[in-house]
Amino acid sequence: MCQDKKIGSIADFIKRVKIDSQNWGLHQSPRFPWYRGEPTTDTALVPRLFRGKYKDDYFENRLLQHFRMQAPSPEYGMVPSRDNTDQWLFLAQHVGLPTRLLDWTESPLVALYFALQEKEPVVWMLNPFELNRLSTPNDKSLEPYNIYALTWITLQDGINIGSESINAAWEGRESRLELPVAIRPTYIHTRMTVQKSCFTVHGNRKEGLHTLLSTIHLISGEHLKKYSIDVKYSEEMLNDLRQLGISEGTLFPSLDGLAKDLTRLFRPDLANKDQAR
Numbered sequence: 001m002c003q004d005k006k007i008g009s010i011a012d013f014i015k016r017v018k019i020d021s022q023n024w025g026l027h028q029s030p031r032f033p034w035y036r037g038e039p040t041t042d043t044a045l046v047p048r049l050f051r052g053k054y055k056d057d058y059f060e061n062r063l064l065q066h067f068r069m070q071a072p073s074p075e076y077g078m079v080p081s082r083d084n085t086d087q088w089l090f091l092a093q094h095v096g097l098p099t100r101l102l103d104w105t106e107s108p109l110v111a112l113y114f115a116l117q118e119k120e121p122v123v124w125m126l127n128p129f130e131l132n133r134l135s136t137p138n139d140k141s142l143e144p145y146n147i148y149a150l151t152w153i154t155l156q157d158g159i160n161i162g163s164e165s166i167n168a169a170w171e172g173r174e175s176r177l178e179l180p181v182a183i184r185p186t187y188i189h190t191r192m193t194v195q196k197s198c199f200t201v202h203g204n205r206k207e208g209l210h211t212l213l214s215t216i217h218l219i220s221g222e223h224l225k226k227y228s229i230d231v232k233y234s235e236e237m238l239n240d241l242r243q244l245g246i247s248e249g250t251l252f253p254s255l256d257g258l259a260k261d262l263t264r265l266f267r268p269d270l271a272n273k274d275q276a277r
Contacts, residue, residue: 007230033126039121063097094197131180135178148162194251
């Protein structure tokens with residue numbers, strides 16, 4: 001799953017991603033890979049809910065229920081209707097609540113931007129359709145619902161893999177799925193739209209996605225690829241991304257994002273995380 005040579009330019013990154021996505025057959029609309037930027041870490045591709053010291057009781061249902069109770073305050077803006085539990089989970093993840101979801105994006109440049117905020121940046125590329133096939137029942141009539149994992153569909157027979165683990169989170173029970181599933185969310189927040197957000201939702205097993213795929217002996221690179229970024233070129237690539245329209249201000253369309261954009265432009269010496277306050 002790992003690429004040996006570190007990437008030092010956007011051109012190199014796009015070239016490698018293009019070749020690999022073509023090899024997967026995911027280079028024409030509407031079938032494209034998904035991407036995630038994150039630091040090199042021993043919790044790679046592990047949802048935030050499952051990190052830290054809470055091994056068994058990680059308070060998932062309590063977090064979600066209290067979020068749904070308190071978020072409708074008028075100061076916080078519009079929220080989903082009470083019974084749309086899938087949308088509540090999307091919103092909770094996107095604003096920073098620990099959940100069983102992992103953030104992905106359909107844009108490789110957006111993922112690269114987030115990776116470049118880290119000291120040891122990596123970008124992962126996922127084949128969401130092949131991932132979902134691993135959890136799809138053999139019944140071919142269910143395949144269209146499950147490969148694209150629509151969270152709002154109710155199936156009379158069989159498992160809808162798009163909603164199974166989401167429902168388990170809200171009902172405080174075990175999912176009938178072991179592996180994560182790739183789901184397209186309802187865009188209920190402006191940032192989700194501009195970041196081209198999508199998610200994977202973990203089932204019963206709490207390991208990182210790459211670890212889970214390795215344990216079932218998949219062919220290397222069939223479902224997931226990793227691109228390590230040479231940190232020496234981070235600033236250069238961030239500047240190139242700005243020229244391509246990818247920056248804090250465009251990905252976080254708010255006054256906070258604008259302030260960070262302008263600081264990086266005119267006072268880059270004050271732009272790193274440690275000097276944010």
